[in-house]
Amino acid sequence: MAWDFETEPEYQKKLDWADEFVREEVEPLDLLWGHEQYAPLDETRRKVVEPLKEEVRRQELWATHLGPELGGQGYGQLKLALLNEILGRSQWAPIVFGCQAPDTGNAEIIAHYGTAAQRERYLTPLLQGEIFSCYSMTEPHAGADPTLFKTRAVRDGGEWVINGWKFFSSNAKTASFLIVMAVTNPEVSPYKGMSMFLVPAETPGVDIVRNVGLGGERLNEGSHALIHYEDVRVPEDALLGGEGQAFVIAQTRLGGGRIHHAMRTIGLAQKALDMMCERALSRETAGSLLADKQFVQGYIADSYAQLAQFRLFVLYTAWEIDKYQDYNRVRKDIATAKVVMPTVLHDIAWRAMQVHGALGASNEMPFMSMIHGAGVMGIADGPTEVHKVTVARQLLRDYRATEGMWPTEWIPARLEAAKAKLAEYLEHEVGNL
Numbered sequence: 524m525a526w527d528f529e530t531e532p533e534y535q536k537k538l539d540w541a542d543e544f545v546r547e548e549v550e551p552l553d554l555l556w557g558h559e560q561y562a563p564l565d566e567t568r569r570k571v572v573e574p575l576k577e578e579v580r581r582q583e584l585w586a587t588h589l590g591p592e593l594g595g596q597g598y599g600q601l602k603l604a605l606l607n608e609i610l611g612r613s614q615w616a617p618i619v620f621g622c623q624a625p626d627t628g629n630a631e632i633i634a635h636y637g638t639a640a641q642r643e644r645y646l647t648p649l650l651q652g653e654i655f656s657c658y659s660m661t662e663p664h665a666g667a668d669p670t671l672f673k674t675r676a677v678r679d680g681g682e683w684v685i686n687g688w689k690f691f692s693s694n695a696k697t698a699s700f701l702i703v704m705a706v707t708n709p710e711v712s713p714y715k716g717m718s719m720f721l722v723p724a725e726t727p728g729v730d731i732v733r734n735v736g737l738g739g740e741r742l743n744e745g746s747h748a749l750i751h752y753e754d755v756r757v758p759e760d761a762l763l764g765g766e767g768q769a770f771v772i773a774q775t776r777l778g779g780g781r782i783h784h785a786m787r788t789i790g791l792a793q794k795a796l797d798m799m800c801e802r803a804l805s806r807e808t809a810g811s812l813l814a815d816k817q818f819v820q821g822y823i824a825d826s827y828a829q830l831a832q833f834r835l836f837v838l839y840t841a842w843e844i845d846k847y848q849d850y851n852r853v854r855k856d857i858a859t860a861k862v863v864m865p866t867v868l869h870d871i872a873w874r875a876m877q878v879h880g881a882l883g884a885s886n887e888m889p890f891m892s893m894i895h896g897a898g899v900m901g902i903a904d905g906p907t908e909v910h911k912v913t914v915a916r917q918l919l920r921d922y923r924a925t926e927g928m929w930p931t932e933w934i935p936a937r938l939e940a941a942k943a944k945l946a947e948y949l950e951h952e953v954g955n956l
């Protein structure tokens with residue numbers, strides 16, 4: 524019976540190596556170049572980062588989620604989950620290990636739907652970590668409901684001409700190319716009338732109007748671009764997949780991206796829990812250690828319980844993806860992980876901050892940024908509410924309405940049925956049945 528929770532010793536060795544490597548070699552990059560992981564490497568950073576990537580390749584941990592034909596190891600999602608929960612501690616670690624968002628999702632769809640020429644032009648340098656990419660789907664007036672998108676692509680001779688606005692296109696300012704979703708046929712349902720395009724960043728008409736930042740960042744110095752696509756001309760072969768296939772492609776991309784975020788969130792929440800426990804054992808007040816106060820013990824126990832449940836669920840979902848090789852089949856569980864993720868990180872980071880007192884709330888500890896990140900997770904890749912709707916709809920598919928007036932589990936009817944079934948044994952029973 525194959526149902527166990529052990530990691531093969533050989534892969535565990537790799538994970539142990541990764542754990543030490545991230546703490547010792549990669550986390551210093553977060554402190555020195557915290558917001559530059561998506562910027563092309565300058566000479567100094569290249570000297571530091573390239574040897575680290577080389578080391579990861581030597582350990583056979585580069586882009587583990589991809590098959591060998593794409594330069595990865597073909598380890599699949601479960602092994603990636605175990606690795607990602609280590610990498611989630613650090614902003615730079617996913618880059619150093621070749622599995623950072625949004626590039627993993629973008630790489631996956633080019634691998635899956637791209638032509639040989641598209642794969643050579645975009646995928647190869649993306650997988651080698653030489654370039655970054657951007658996924659440009661959300662529009663200023665609509666995000667959660669993609670059927671409302673207006674950006675339009677029209678055929679003109681042998682070219683497509685793209686016009687419209689996109690919002691929160693992450694890393695557009697450092698990306699070499701953008702994957703743009705546009706309406707190609709307004710006459711049919713949006714599910715069949717939108718297409719994806721591979722657009723080189725330097726194409727005339729791709730105008731980054733503002734680099735929107737997250738709360739706390741300086742205006743116009745963020746990473747989430749408002750882009751005006753104005754008469755952007757791309758050749759016919761810039762179409763990714765078939766015409767009208769944008770929704771299908773988006774599902775492939777977002778399914779993987781969401782579960783990868785969940786995997787990394789385990790690592791970040793574990794880091795907050797580690798800090799909470801260390802502080803509880805280090806700080807004394809009102810006659811005892813914080814670790815001896817029941818409120819603090821409650822924080823620790825609640826955090827462990829939340830994290831352990833979340834972790835097992837994410838690992839299970841990763842296992843399902845490997846087993847079925849079909850994101851759609853695992854959609855309910857990916858959406859469930861997406862729903863739970865912000866709350867788990869928020870709650871654990873908040874308790875860890877509280878236990879650290881004023882220091883916890885300061886900019887000398889990472890809790891505020893974790894709490895902020897948790898809020899952002901409830902919106903990016905689709906808001907929590909929408910994913911709850913997906914979970915509920917998928918669950919409801921397995922149920923049917925009752926035929927009569929009473930619920931199937933209505934006790935009087937069940938009791939009557941039980942009595943009828945066991946009548947021969949009940950002949951001599953007296954009592955209140």
Ligand SMILES: Cc1cc2nc3c(=O)[nH]c(=O)nc-3n(C[C@H](O)[C@H](O)[C@H](O)COP(=O)(O)OP(=O)(O)OC[C@H]3O[C@@H](n4cnc5c(N)ncnc54)[C@H](O)[C@@H]3O)c2cc1C
Pocket residue numbers: 625657658659660661662663664665666667668690691692693694747899902903904905906907908909912
């Ligand atoms: C950090 C970050 C990075 C992002 N990166 C990218 C990117 O790279 N590329 C890209 O294209 N987009 C990106 N996005 C955009 C993201 O996909 C959208 O923000 C998201 O889909 C929600 O769209 P919206 O912001 O327009 O909110 P809206 O669609 O306006 O929704 C606003 C709120 O309304 C509520 N709501 C919406 N729909 C429903 C519903 N059906 N039922 C109940 N309540 C509902 C929710 O509370 C929701 O938060 C990013 C967002 C963030 C925060």
